[in-house]
Amino acid sequence: MSKEFRTSVGGQALMEGIMMRGPEKICCAVRKPDGTIDLSYDTVTTHWYNKVPLVRGVCNMAENLYKGYRYLMHAADIAMEGETEPAESKLDKWFEAHATPAVQNALMACAAFVGVALALFLSFRVLNIADMTTDGAFTLGCAVSATAAVAGHPFLGLPLAMLAGAAAGFVTAFLQTRLAVPSILAGIITNTGLYTVNLAVMGFSSNVPMLKTVTIFTAAQGALGEGAPAKLLVAVVITVAVCALLIAFLGTRLGLSIRATGDNPDMVRASSINTAFTVTVGLCIANAMTALSGAVLAQYQRSADINLGTGMVVIGLASLIIGETLFGRGGMWVKAVAAVAGSVIYRFIIALALRANVPSECLKLISAIIVALAIAAPALRAKAAFRRRRAHAGKEAAR
Numbered sequence: 001m002s003k004e005f006r007t008s009v010g011g012q013a014l015m016e017g018i019m020m021r022g023p024e025k026i027c028c029a030v031r032k033p034d035g036t037i038d039l040s041y042d043t044v045t046t047h048w049y050n051k052v053p054l055v056r057g058v059c060n061m062a063e064n065l066y067k068g069y070r071y072l073m074h075a076a077d078i079a080m081e082g083e084t085e086p087a088e089s090k091l092d093k094w095f096e097a098h099a100t101p102a103v104q105n106a107l108m109a110c111a112a113f114v115g116v117a118l119a120l121f122l123s124f125r126v127l128n129i130a131d132m133t134t135d136g137a138f139t140l141g142c143a144v145s146a147t148a149a150v151a152g153h154p155f156l157g158l159p160l161a162m163l164a165g166a167a168a169g170f171v172t173a174f175l176q177t178r179l180a181v182p183s184i185l186a187g188i189i190t191n192t193g194l195y196t197v198n199l200a201v202m203g204f205s206s207n208v209p210m211l212k213t214v215t216i217f218t219a220a221q222g223a224l225g226e227g228a229p230a231k232l233l234v235a236v237v238i239t240v241a242v243c244a245l246l247i248a249f250l251g252t253r254l255g256l257s258i259r260a261t262g263d264n265p266d267m268v269r270a271s272s273i274n275t276a277f278t279v280t281v282g283l284c285i286a287n288a289m290t291a292l293s294g295a296v297l298a299q300y301q302r303s304a305d306i307n308l309g310t311g312m313v314v315i316g317l318a319s320l321i322i323g324e325t326l327f328g329r330g331g332m333w334v335k336a337v338a339a340v341a342g343s344v345i346y347r348f349i350i351a352l353a354l355r356a357n358v359p360s361e362c363l364k365l366i367s368a369i370i371v372a373l374a375i376a377a378p379a380l381r382a383k384a385a386f387r388r389r390r391a392h393a394g395k396e397a398a399r
Helices: 054-079 090-098 101-124 134-150 154-177 183-201 216-224 230-250 254-264 265-270 275-299 312-327 332-355 358-397
Strands: 009-014 017-021 027-032 037-043 207-211 303-305
Touching: 009 183, 017 054, 017 265, 017 332, 101 134, 101 230, 101 254, 101 275, 101 312, 101 332, 134 183, 134 207, 134 275, 134 303, 134 312, 154 183, 154 216, 154 275, 154 303, 216 230, 216 275, 230 254, 230 275, 254 265, 254 275, 265 275, 275 303, 312 332, 312 358, 332 358
Parallel strands: none
Antiparallel strands: 009 017, 017 027, 027 037, 207 303
């Protein structure tokens, strides 16, 4: 009877290379831009905790994560050796020289996250539905946009990402309207399934690098010339276009029907309007905007990762509620502009937290606190006003 063959060799895929680890040695091979192979070796060190049960598992996992990240960065440096970044415009150079990192981060990330805020404005405020598809739809937009850009079609990646996001919204709406699944649970189900879909779109890889890929930002820089503020112009155009188109749509007959569905669905049904159709259209548009945000972010940072969409619901709600708290509730234009402004303010807060050396692991907690405070702000203001009135009444009675 033949003996079963077992191996103790593992590995990790790298940019233009691979890393293999055995019981005693680690070897990393990366292909250089000129076609030659760069080889590096390392020795596996045995520590005291390798003999302690439970402890060795945690320590080895942390060690492998550290070494994996180190080899990823090493491979990127070797593969991109000799590459130069595209020339920046004069305004970009002035912007980087005079604006603080908080201002840069808030303004340039606005175009990437404003779609999420407007999407939650449509689903959460207009339709009165808690759509939990946001995280998966955002990553889906990143994956589709990155895949299209790598294939040489960066501009086509934006409408393709929106179509994919609309399809995700349709699935959520179908579960909710046709199968009577509660709205929150329908979004969670779709979001869970999108994880596999996103992996499939990225070729069953957890990330898609685009360091050598033409994006909408580099294409705009090439078309406008070195003296044009391409990044800022692209960010402004996308933000204004999404906001204007959403407001224009909500002013149409179908848009008014969607708004009425969120306000009073029973009245809408009594008016012979199909609420299932209006909910489906609303969720499709909301998730299309979310996917567009993911598409823009993927091309802006030149990479797509399977975990990029994690926490997008919190980010969108924080932006939406901050805007409503500061600017109040007015007409549709005021609400949309408030969502955009809230997105910028939220990015300012996060950037300032990073500048204050707050650990990146705490950003989710900071986001949760921001959302809680923004939601509680109207109630806190009302209680404070009531206490002032009561104190004033007490003083008047004492006289």
